[in-house]
Amino acid sequence: MPRPGVTVELVEDAPSGQAVLDSGQAFFAGVAERSPDHAIRVSSLSEYEANFGARSGGSLLYDSAAAYFTEGGAVLYVSAVAGPAAETATGTLAPFTVNARGAGEWGNQVAVRTEDASATGGAGAVQFVVAYDGTDVERSPALTSPQALVTWAQTASRTVTLTYTTGSLAPVAAVTLSGGADDPTVDATALKAALDRFPYELGPGQVAIPGLATQLAYDALFEHVDDTRRVALLDAPDSPDSLVVGAAATGLQTDARSRYAAMFAPWAIYPGPATGVTVTVPYTAVQAGLLARLDAQTQNPNLAAAGVNGITRGAIGLTQTWTDTERETLNTQGVTVALSKYGTIRTYGARSAAGPAELNWMWFGGAREVMAVAHEADAIGENFALKQIDGQRVLFSQLNSALKGMLLDHYRRGALYGETPEEAFNVNTSASVNTPATIAAGEVHAVIRLKTSPTAEWVHIVVIKTALDRPLAA
Amino acid sequence: MPKVLTGHAELIGTTMVEPGQPLPKDADKDLIKRLEAEGRLADVKPADLKAAEEDSDA
Numbered sequence: 001m002p003r004p005g006v007t008v009e010l011v012e013d014a015p016s017g018q019a020v021l022d023s024g025q026a027f028f029a030g031v032a033e034r035s036p037d038h039a040i041r042v043s044s045l046s047e048y049e050a051n052f053g054a055r056s057g058g059s060l061l062y063d064s065a066a067a068y069f070t071e072g073g074a075v076l077y078v079s080a081v082a083g084p085a086a087e088t089a090t091g092t093l094a095p096f097t098v099n100a101r102g103a104g105e106w107g108n109q110v111a112v113r114t115e116d117a118s119a120t121g122g123a124g125a126v127q128f129v130v131a132y133d134g135t136d137v138e139r140s141p142a143l144t145s146p147q148a149l150v151t152w153a154q155t156a157s158r159t160v161t162l163t164y165t166t167g168s169l170a171p172v173a174a175v176t177l178s179g180g181a182d183d184p185t186v187d188a189t190a191l192k193a194a195l196d197r198f199p200y201e202l203g204p205g206q207v208a209i210p211g212l213a214t215q216l217a218y219d220a221l222f223e224h225v226d227d228t229r230r231v232a233l234l235d236a237p238d239s240p241d242s243l244v245v246g247a248a249a250t251g252l253q254t255d256a257r258s259r260y261a262a263m264f265a266p267w268a269i270y271p272g273p274a275t276g277v278t279v280t281v282p283y284t285a286v287q288a289g290l291l292a293r294l295d296a297q298t299q300n301p302n303l304a305a306a307g308v309n310g311i312t313r314g315a316i317g318l319t320q321t322w323t324d325t326e327r328e329t330l331n332t333q334g335v336t337v338a339l340s341k342y343g344t345i346r347t348y349g350a351r352s353a354a355g356p357a358e359l360n361w362m363w364f365g366g367a368r369e370v371m372a373v374a375h376e377a378d379a380i381g382e383n384f385a386l387k388q389i390d391g392q393r394v395l396f397s398q399l400n401s402a403l404k405g406m407l408l409d410h411y412r413r414g415a416l417y418g419e420t421p422e423e424a425f426n427v428n429t430s431a432s433v434n435t436p437a438t439i440a441a442g443e444v445h446a447v448i449r450l451k452t453s454p455t456a457e458w459v460h461i462v463v464i465k466t467a468l469d470r471p472l473a474a
Numbered sequence: 475m476p477k478v479l480t481g482h483a484e485l486i487g488t489t490m491v492e493p494g495q496p497l498p499k500d501a502d503k504d505l506i507k508r509l510e511a512e513g514r515l516a517d518v519k520p521a522d523l524k525a526a527e528e529d530s531d532a
Contacts, residue, residue, distance in 0.1 A: 031483075031490045059492055060483040083488075187488045212485055238482070240512060267482070280482045 021379060023301045023372040024292030025075040025205040026068055027230070028285070029194040030212075031184060033057020034102035035082035039197040042076050045069055050158040052078060053106055055273060057182075064210035064285030067270055070314035071289025074296070079197040081209075083185025089177035095146055095167030098160050100177055107180030109133045110159055116171040117142035126169045128152065130159045144169065186212070191220040200228045204375040206291055208233040210282040213248065222257040229374045231367050233284035234353060236265035236335055238319055242326040249334040252353050259354040259361035260371070262287075263335050266320035268312065268345060280319050283338055286312055287347060291368075301368040302415040302452055306336070310347030318345060332356050336364070359455060366452035369415050370459055376406050377448060377463045384444050385465035395444070396429040403427045403446055403463075410450075417451045425450040442466055477506075477515040484509070 027039075033053025042048045048065045055062040061078070068076055082103055089100040089107025093114065100107030111134075114126040121127075121142025128149050130138040138159055140152045146164045153162040160177075191209065198207065207224055209217045213235045221232035234252075236245045245265045252258045264283035272279040290305040290312065303309065318338055322330070327337045327348075334356070336349040352364040361367060384399045407425040410416050418424030428447040438445055448461040476496050483492045486501050497506065497515075509515050 056492070058483070058490075060490075063482075184490045185488045186485055186490050211483065214485060217485075238512070239508070244508075282482075 021203055021372070021376055022075060022295070023204045023368065023375075024073070024295035025077070025203065026073055026288040026292065027077045027079070027195075027198045027202070027205055027207040028061060028064060028068070028288075029079045029081055029191065029198075029207075029209045030061030030064065031058040031082075031186065032061050032078070032080040033106050034100075034104050035080035035086055036102035039077045039079040039202075042078055043074060048076070048078065052080060052102075053104070057104070057106065059279070060211035060282065063270065063279045063281045064208075067268070067281045067285045067314065068289040068292070070270070071286055071312055072293025072296070073289040074292060075205075077198055077202060077205075079194040081186055081190050081194040083183030083187070083190055085181060085183035085185070087179055087181040089180030091175045091177040092165075093172050093175045095165055095169065096149070097163040097165055098175070098177060099163070100180055101157070101159055101161055103180065103182075105180050105182045107177050109176075111174045111176045112160060113174040114169065114172045124169060126171055128162075130157065131174070132159060186216075188216055188220065191217060192223070195220055195224040198224070198228065204371045205230055206233050206284075206288045207231070208235070208282075208284040208288060210285045211235055213237040215251075218252060218261075222255060222261065225260045226257050229371055230260075231364070231371050232261040233287055234261055234263040235267075235282045235284050236263050238265075238267045238280070238282075240320050242322050242330055245335055246330055246333045249330070249353060250355065253334065253355035253357070258334075259352055259358060260367045261353040262351060262364040262367075263353045264347075265330065265335050265337055266318050266322075268315040268338065269317035269319060270314050271316060278316065281315075286315060286338075287336075290347060298413065300410075300413040300415045301372040302365040304350030304363075304365055306347040306350045308346075312345045312347075315345035334362075360457055360459070363453055366456060366459075369410070369452045370450075370461065372415075373407065373410065373448065373450060374461050374463075377403055377446070377461060378465075380406060381444060381446065381463045381465040393431075393434075396434055399444060399446055400427050400429040403429075403448060407448070407450065415452075417454050417456075423451070476518055476520060478518050479509070479514060480516050481512075481514050484514070 040051045045066050086103035088103045091098045093112050098112050100110055111131045113129050117125040117127040125142040125144045127142055128140040138157055143149050150162045150164050207230050218234055225232045236248050249263050264287055267280045268283055268286050269278050270281050290310050294305045294309050330337050331349045334351050334353045336351050339348045350364050352361055352367055354361040380402045404427050411421050411424050416424035426449045433445040433447050444465045446463040449458045478496050479491050479493050486498055489498050
C-alpha cells in the first residue's frame, strides 16, 4: 500500500501479562457521563476524560479522579455505574455499524463520516472522521480495507467502535449516532455490576465508590474486597454533626469484613474547574492518592499515610471542623479524620473501620499489609502450581524459600513486626499442610503466619494453588 | 418553591443528583431535612428552573 511519509498512531498500553503487585493502585466506581461496559485503566485526568466524559455528567467521580492524581496516584481503574435502562448510541455508516464507546446520552452528539483519501492513501483509500458536538475529534490514517478501519477504531478511538457488516469502503456523508440514553439509577445491582468489573487478577489496591456514604455502598464494597482480597475506603456522610459521622462507623463494626476497610471524614475542598470556584471531594479519593504516593516511596503498605506522611498537595480546606474531643471520639469509633494543621490539610489517624474492640485489626495498615502479602504469595504460588510434584519435596522447599524471601523483603522495609524475622513471620509447606491427599489432588499448599503490629496476634494466610488457578483462601 | 442541590452530587434514593439539579419528587423527607440543616438546598424560581432544564436538554 503506498503510504508516503510516516503515520503515527498513539495506542494505549497493552495490559501486562505479569502479576500486578502495585499496592498503591486504586479502583473507583461511580456515575460518569459515559458508561463503558468494562473497567478502564487510566493514568491521568485527560485519559479519564477521554474515556468517561466531561465533569458535568458525573462530578463526584470526575473530582475524585482529579484529586487522586493530584495527590500522587498513578494507576486508577475506573468502572462507571449505570442503571439497566442506559443505552449505547448507535448508527450505520456503510459498510459499518458504529457504536459509541460507552452507554449514555453523550453518544447522540457523536457524528461519523468517511472522506476520500485516494490522494494520500492510493486508490480506494478513505479516512474515518469522528466529530463530537460539532467538532472533529478523531481522524484515522488513510486506509483501504474495512478490517484496517475496524482495528484502528478498536485500538485508537476513544469515541466509537466499528463492526463490519458488508460492502466496500467509499466516502459517506456524516451520520449522527442515536438511541443513547442515561439511567442514573444507583442501586445494589448497579453497584455490584460496576465493582465486578475489577476482577481479582488486577491485583491489590484500594477500592472506593467516592462520595456514596450509604449502607448500600458499604455493603457492596465489603462484598467486593472479601472476594478480591483488596481493601475498601469508605466515605462518611458529609455532615457537620460528628454524632452522625460516628454512627455511620459504629454501625459497621458488627460486620467482620469491616477489618479490611477504613472510613474517612470530613470531605476536602479543592480548587475547582474555573478560577474562584472550589469543589468538595470525598476524602476516600484524597486518601487513595496519598497511599499510592507513600507506597511508591516506601514499598511498605503497613506505613500509615497520616501525619507528615499524609499531607495533601492540593486540598485547600475541609468541609467540616470539629473540636479535638469530637475528633478523638471519632478516631476511637473507627473514623480516620483529616484536619488542617500548620497551613496544610492532612490525614490524622490510621484506623480501620473494625473499631477499637478488634485489637488485631484496629490499624488499617495491617489490613493493607495482609492484602499485599496475600496477592504476592498468590503470584509466587503461580510459579509452582503447574510443576510436577516430586517425592523428595524439593518443590515444597523451593516454594517455602520463595515465600520467605518475599516476606523477608517486607520485614526489611518495616512492614512486619518482630525482633528477628522468625518472630515476624513463618512459612509452613511441610507434610502437615501438604498431605498425601492434597498432593494427590494436584494442590500446592502453604500457610503463612505473620505479625503486622507489635500488639497484633499472628495472622494466617493459607495459599492453595491448583492447576485450575483457584483464588487463594485467607 | 422548587429546591436545587448545592455543594456536591448526592445519591438521593437511587438517583444521583448533580449540584444545580432539582431534587427528585420522591426524595426521602429525612434526607431533605438533613440537606436543609447542612445548607445544601437553594430555592430557585420556577422560571429559572425551567430555563435550566431547557439548557440542559439543548
